[in-house]
Every structure is written in C-alpha cells, then in structure tokens.
Amino acid sequence: MKILSLKQVNLSLNGRKILQNLSMDFWKGRVHAVVGPNGAGKSTLAATVMGLEGYRKVRGEILFEGESITNMGIEERAKRGITLAWQEPARFEGLTVETFIRASAREKSDAEIQRVLQVVGLNPDEYRNRAVDRTLSGGERKKIELASILAMRPKLVLLDEPDSGIDVASLENIFEAIRVLRKDGTTVVLITHSLAVLAQAEHAFLICDGTLIEEGPMEQIRPYFEDKCIPCNHKNIPEIEGEEHGDE
Amino acid sequence: MSELLKELNMDEALRDPDTAHLVIERNRVVSSHWVQGLEVKTEEIENGVEVSVRVREGTVITKPVHFCFGVTHKRALQRIVMHVHVERGAKIAVLSHCMFPKAEDITHVMEADITLDEGASYVYREKHIHSPDGGIEVYPRATITLGKRARFATEFELIQGRVGKIDIDYAVTCGEESTMEMMTKISGRGDDDIKIRETGYLVGERARGVLTSRVAVREHATAEVYSKLVATAPYARGHVDCHEIVQDQGVATAVPVVEVKHPKAHVTHEAAIGSVDTKQLETLMARGLSEEEAVEFIIQGLLS
Helix, strand or coil: EEEEEEEEEEEEECEEEEEEEEEEEEEECCEEEEEEECCCCCCHHHHHHHHHCCCCCCEEEEEEEEEEECCHHHHHHHCCCCCEEECCCCEEEEEEHHHHHHHHHHCCCCCHHHHHHHHCCCCCHHHHHCCECCCCCCHHHHHHHHHHHHHHHCCCCEEEECCCCCHHHHHHHHHHHHHHHHHCCEEEEEEECCCHCCCCCCEEEEEECEEEEEEEEHHHHHHHHHHHHHHCCCCCCCCCCCCCCCCC | CCCHHHHHCHHHHHHCCCEEEEECCCCCCEEECCCCCEEEEEEEEEEEEEEEEEECCCCCCCCCEEEEEEEECEEEEEEEEEEEECCCCCCEEEEEEEEEECCCCEEEEEEEEEECCCCEEEEEEEEEEEECCCCEEEEEEEEEEECCCCEEEEEEEEEEECEEEEECCCCECCCCCCEEEEEEEECCCCEEEEEEEEEEECCCCCEEEEEEEEECCCCCCCEEEEEEEEEECCCCCCEEEEEEECCCEEEEEEEEEECCCCCEEEEEEEEEEEEHHHHHHHHHHCCCCCCHHHHHHHHHHCCC
C-alpha cells in the first residue's frame, strides 16, 4: 500500500532546477533509500516532503495516504505522521534530553524515555538530564534526535544522512533504531550516499541532478550506485555569486 | 502570604529548625529564624526593611537560607536595604523569592552592599513572581566587593508573570583569585521594559568573571542589556555572554563592553539577538508541535 507519492514534482531554488519531474512511490512499512551523489537533490527532496520553509514552491503534487499535502505546512504534515531527522540536528540551549524527547513522545512515560534512549545506545541515567546543546557531540545529538523520533512513533520518517557524525561503533545503534522503527510499522526513507546505510533498505531510488535515474530492490540499485555514482564527480550545487553553498 | 509560601513549597523550609529564613511583607518582618554563625538584624523603615546579615568567620551554612520579600497589596512601595558581610572562609547560599502576585502599582527597590572576605562564598538565587498584568517596577541595585579567593554567584530569574519595568544595576569588584558569576534570565511581553546593567571589575591577579544574560521579548516588550567587564590585573579572565530572543514587535539591545588594561589579562564576549532559530523551530514542528508551542518551548529552554 502506497503511503507517500510524488507526482511530477519540480522545485527550483535560486533560479536553478533542483528537483525535476520526480515521480516516486513509497510503500507503507518499508525501508526505502534515496541515494545519489552529493548535490543530487536528496536533502532537498527530504525538505520538500517535510514542507520546510523555502521548499514549498513546488510544481507537481505530493500525496500522503492519498491526501494532497502539497500546500500544507510542516505542522500539518507532522500531525499526519511525517517527520524528518536532519543531517545536522539542531541544538537546544537549556532543554534537557528528557524534555526534548518528551515533547514529541506519543507516550510520555519515564519508561518510554528510557526505552528510546536505550535503542540508540545511550545510557538513560547518564543522558536524560543533559542539555541538548554544544556539550553534546554531533553524533550524540544525532542519536537523541533519533530517540525523539522513536518516541513520536511517526507513520513516515525521512532520515537525512543518518550515519553522518556517527562513529563506526555507534553505527549499529542507528541501524537498530531503523529496525525498531520498521517493526513499529513506520515507513523509513533513508537519504544517503553511504553503501552501509543503503544496505539497510529494501528498496532504493537513485537520483542525480534532481532526476530519478532508476529504482528497484536495494540489491539491484547498489551495484550501479557503487560502480557509476560514487566515482562520478558530477555535482548539482546551485551557484550564486558571493555565497557559499553546502551539500544541497 | 502564607498561601504564597505554600505554593512555593517554602512552608516546609520555614518549619525546619536547621533552615534559616526571613520573610518580609511590605515593611514588616513576618517571620525569621537564624542558625548558628549567621547573625541578622532587621529594622523596619518607612517603606521597607533594613537588613544586616553577617556570616561569622569560618561558618559553613549547610542548608540554603530562604528569603522572601513580597507585597500582597495592589499598590505599595517596598524598599529593602541589605548589608551582607560574609567573613573569611564562611559560606552561605540564599534562595530569595520576591512575590508581587496582585501588583497594580507597586515599586520594589532593593539596595544591597555585599562584602566577601578572603575565601568566603556567597551564592544568591533570586526568583521573582509577578502578577499576570504587570503594574510593577523593580529596581535591584547591588555593589559587591570580593576579597582574595572569594566566590560570588548570583542568578536572577523573572519568567513568571509580567515583568512590568525592571532596571537592574549590579557592580562587582573582584579581588585576587576571586570568582564572580552573574546570570540573569528575564522574559518580557506586553509593554514590559527591561534594563540590565552589570559591571565586573577584575582588579585582582587571576580574578575570574562571567556575565550571562538570557532575555526573551515578545509583543511590544523592550530589553536593553549592558554588560561590562573591565580587567586591570595580570591573568584576569572574563567572559560576557548575552542571548536575546525577539518575537512579534519586541525590541532588544545588547551592549557587551570588554575593557582590558593589562597585557596579560583576557576578556571575551558573545552576543546573539534574533528571532527563534529556524532549525530549532522546524525540528519541533516536525515532531508535531504548533509554531506557538515550539516558540514557547525554545524560549522556556533558553530561560530554564
């Protein structure tokens, strides 16, 4: 059963086409990956589905559970069960890990806070009263963001580069969280250019230059991505005079 | 007053024989209790109370001392004149509650002079609870002198009820190897008017000072924060950190001033003023909070 469909989605940023005629179907309860080189439009796709500021002037249509969400704001999309984990999670001065997780938790009990922290490999006694600020490493904040998503129990989650800033030893915690999300019935969309993360998916979309190149079972997409995309230097970073640009 | 003390869970502290306390309503001492090594004299004056606190040499007061200054009337002037002397090696922590729950036209003035002798420690946490309608003007003034290796830490919090008008003016002179930390957290809305002036003089060798302010202004509230650190001694170290969130038609000004008059001293500053961070806001909204809930959540975090 389809949970999310993009129909001929186009998005331009700073006068440049970033997403071009993207049509994709995501299936309920499955783990999908969106792969492609840096600058392919992967993070833009995630921001567009979430409806972030600056990513809403979309041509085409986005359907969630059969309902058009194209003109909806973030809050409305989140209330329907969509959420996003940022590549670089925000810091929250003064907010404790527990308060942050509790804010989005469907079940706000202490046991639930403990459960989700344990899933991502953080000791609840050590972390629940720490602030979600600069005293935590990028990897720790990433895990805490993932814990908040586990507590939210969304219908669909977009995980943007879930392994970025995560050390090798902690990678298994991230993969375990993905497994738990799937077990809870959440559709997971992994935005990645990592083969290790791609390997967690059942189905993958390969995009380049904001265009869908291929889709299919992960095993089918992986060799193409590994052989053709990883060595490729092609980038699609918007160019504007006097400004520096990040990944996408 | 007793109802308010109950609300603050202070009634229990007031019954504890090992916990010192002083409760002042307008210009009347309602209740007081002292512990060994802590000498307090109070004198009721026309519009308030003059209080002299002396912590005897070497005394370590283990349980925080509770002060409660309040006015339960709608209109009044309350003036608290406070003299504090913490003698050599003595240590005291004070939790101070200032409550004006029915304020319509109240002026609260605090004039304090505080002296810490060598190795003394004074930690002062002041929490204000105002009425939801404003109608109050608060003028805390303090002059603080720190002796060698003394430690002074203060936290001023006004996040419950409306601010009304507040004008804080603190000046601290830090002696050799002493440390000073001052933190102010205020949340304004409506036509609240916030002024914070904090100055630290790092005059002793290896003196340390940090001035931190966290302010949120919403609706038409205004805030001006002047934080100044002057270092005149070798190895003096200081930092000024000001963060203000502005929403609606609020206006915030931050003026961090660092003045270094010795080549071996070092003082830094950071100031950030702006709306709520977009990524923070979008993260919380992506978890299902409304924009208003998310803004409130972020501000409460900043002021927590």
